Amino acid sequence: MDLNISGKVALITGGDSGMGLATAKILAADGVKIILSDLDEESLKDAAAELTAEVKDVKVSTFAANLADNASVLKLAAFAEEQYGGIDILINSAGARGAAGDFLTLTDEDWQETINTDLMGAVRVCRAFIPQLQKKGWGRVILIASENAYQPYEEESPYNACKAGIINLSKCLSRSYSKDGLLFNCVSPAFIETPMTDAMMDDLAKERGETREEAIKWFLKNKRPNLAVGRRGKPEEVAAVIAFLVSEQASFVNGVNYRVDGGAVESAF
Incomplete structure (x- = not known):
């Protein structure tokens, strides 16, 4: 499928491996310029090398950033602005399982650490990059949620709550900024490699x-x-859905959550 987004600039957080890197490969093959971001600069360099080996003539940059730190996110946004004049596509794949265990054993600190990364990380990148998308009058934002948002597992209560919040956040933003040409959607994977x-x-x-x-x-x-x-599931199976959602082929898809879960969620809704 021709995604019809050649020449666009995509920022992928959590881009050094897994679903983030798999998505970068699909988009790069369609002519998208890629910014990979994650915590570790060395792992990002390895990811960029893997990407350039697989997709010839791709333009790829890396920038280490910690989404739990707003100052770090703002530096990432400044880098994208300086190097590319801003982004067109934001894919927030960064996240962590966080604290897990019996609910009564989890402390405030356990909850705050998970929320700060998994929910507030998404809040920070959206807040930092929406103005860049508004400036261009066209944008795609994909937030990675999880099957846990629909089918919570008892030992992962902080993660469950954060991922449910991600879906709600995406729907809220889709209602606020569609008038500016921006589309917001979620993808909810389950048990991916x-x-x-x-x-x-x-x-x-x-x-x-x-x-x-x-x-x-x-x-x-x-x-x-x-x-x-x-x-x-395989990262490429999730990446294929993400790639469709950021393409021109999905220009009437907004405020939606796509489950890529192999049938893991028992309910039909």
């Missing part, structure tokens, strides 16, 4: 005294029995 779920499975494997693959099989059977396809 990412560094975050790798770490979860490694912890589970250690706890159970087995391999990661054995832990994944146990987890699918016992913790995600509704995941109808019976496997972890």
